[in-house]
Amino acid sequence: MSATRYLLILPLMAVIAYMAIVALVYLSQRSLLYPGAGAAPLPEPATWGETAHIKTPDGELLHALYSQGDSDKPCVLLFFGNGDRVDNYAFLARALAARGIGLLAISYRGYPGSTGLPSEKGLLTDGIAAFDWLSAQAAGGIVVLGRSLGTGVAVHTTANRPAVGVILVSPYLSVLSVAQMHYPFLPVEFLLKDPFRSDLNIAKVRQPKLFLHGRLDDSIPLSSGEALYRLAPEPKRMVIYDGAGHNDIFNDSMVGDVIRFVEALKANGP
Template sequence: MGFIKLTLVTFGVLYVAALSGMYVFQRDLQYFPSRHDPAPEAVGLTGVERVTLATPDGETLVLWYSPPAEGRPVILFLHGNAGAIADRADRFAFYQTRGYGVAFLSWRGYGGSTGRPTETGLLADAKTAYDHLRSLGFAADRIVLVGESLGTGPAVITAAQNPVGAVVLEAPYTAAVDVARRAYPWVPVGLLMKDQYRSRDHVALIQAPLLILHGEVDRVIPFGFGQRLYEAAKDPKTFLSLGPVGHEALFTSETWSKGADFIDGLYPR
């Protein structure tokens, strides 16, 4: 009995220590920013302005901006949890070929932007970029939000709280806490997780056409999360499977084309 008691006590101590470590360093497990901040021209882009934006809480954000062709909408792109906007220059160029205005926001703590990423901070960043586009004279119904992976949470919440023309979500989640709960079933993540991005609580408030794209064998954010978020949304909405592909499909022109085709259906050339 003494050995069993000692084993249980040891296990309990190790468990509490593991939980404490995960709680303290949880944002290091959630965000993987790159500070890479080249000029747009250095990664092969043309006609792109590097803009700096001030957030209400005193951070400075980098935004890459290219104006639209006449009559075309502007895409506000909200990227995922790893890398930097410079790593997505090929996507930026793709949107330019479709005639869209393009605004790639670098989250706080990423690629040239100050601060450290948090849910509150990223939501403030998305609103700051949205307000900047409005200040340039874009009507709300000409702004299309495109969210990639982690960026789908801020995209959903921003669109729920502000009028937009359309929303495209690539590999979205019902909530980041739901993904974490699946990854760490032995951790009470609902109690400990700071940045939960509960998209499921906001998606029904979106008053714009919505497209959800998801790969069927995505191991980072499984297919079922996108399906359940779609079920929680209101019409008009569309769900498109990307087929038997994983999270890497978010970085292919085939995926971007599906989103662009949806946008072109709403804004004919």
Template sequence: MRKRVLIALAVAVTIVGVVFGGAFAFQRKLIYLPEAGPLAGAADVLPAGRDVTLTTSDGLSLGSWYFPVSGAKATVLVAPGNAGNRSYRVPMARALTARGLSVLLLDYRGYGGNPGEPSEAGLALDVRAAQDFLVREAGTPLIYFGESLGSAVVTELAVERPPSALVLRSPFVDLASVGQRHYPFLPVRWLLRDEFPTRDDVARVKAPVTVVYGAADSIVPAEQSRAVARAAGAETIEVPGADHNDPALSDGPELIGAIAGAVP
């Protein structure tokens, strides 16, 4: 009897070890969901669009799209969420350029056919390369816009390199808080290699902050976005009935109005 109990215990421990080990080893495959393409040229997507190459400090060349507007009032650095590629953000760029704003659609390492593997540290280098490019090229005030995971990316950047304004769409408190909601059976905070502590970082941002979120967000709960807004003392814009990937949170009037309204 005792032998059977020990065998059962050993099997259980092995299963738990395999589950936890797999979650640790493959976690970035669950967090980052890039699409490679193929992608059209920027000029084929929007008039006056430019294909640009951003060079990171660790030597990667990242393809991105730049949509300059003559006489632009500001330029928006768009840091996307964890899925897709820059082609998914074209409706936003179209709406923002129509409002007189230049736009840079960044694709991270591993996205849109770019080299490299995404990670928290890697994305921080990628967004710095994008900001470096805009400082050289844009000649306008910079607005950082982050979508979901991208909110954490631009918030960390804003601490070190303050923009004229920071607009966050569906930000989360930190990555573990989102992970725990979706994987309640795992000790997510112990397992995660990437932290993305948006709430802690945003409290240190000196620029004006606006937070836009969907009231019915099933990926990043609305209460997490509100917690980020409280930490920043931010203006908040709730989009009634909107889920995480609804068009209202991609190029809807509330979102575009929030970004355009952040122009200094």
């Protein structure tokens, strides 16, 4: 092959390779976004609380763990991160229970113990179904707590249901913006199926809001959480943990902030 012909073919090969990468990312994006989904078994008996099953309007059955609190105190509804599991929250359930506060944690559709396949539409449906189920159990009101990916579910749920408050742990402006940061070489805005646009929903969340973020977070940078905080209406408060990243943010200090926020809320609403 002559040098001239090689130089002509090289750009074409680069384009083909780039298109192959784009196609691969597009086809595998939900496995990347929902790494915790799958049929991994959950421990029996449950590591905390009691097992519950929640039916969604579109026919899925969600596995959940529920620890009932005092009837005159709010109950926390937890939406976890994309690689998490409900049985990882025994520490939080016990800390809340010591103060008479209940906890419901759901396993999203497609995650261990639940039917279906995960998607943005599906997870948002799961969030509403979980809130409605808990409303029949918790007379003291519901505080929605979202972590990482779950903050998008939390924002949507509190924008559409009468929660008494919301706690956003490592929140993002949108999954779209985070994906653009991690994959700047890809046309993410044209590829992403599940953008989770919290930035478009946060203005509807009028309840008291607590934002918690680690300064060292390299998965969802602090700047993304701060941008969402700026868009959020009052009342709101943000706490930044200087020594925390993304996966080590839950510690005694952070759990204490959660409990103080919950206990400060009035059971009858914001």
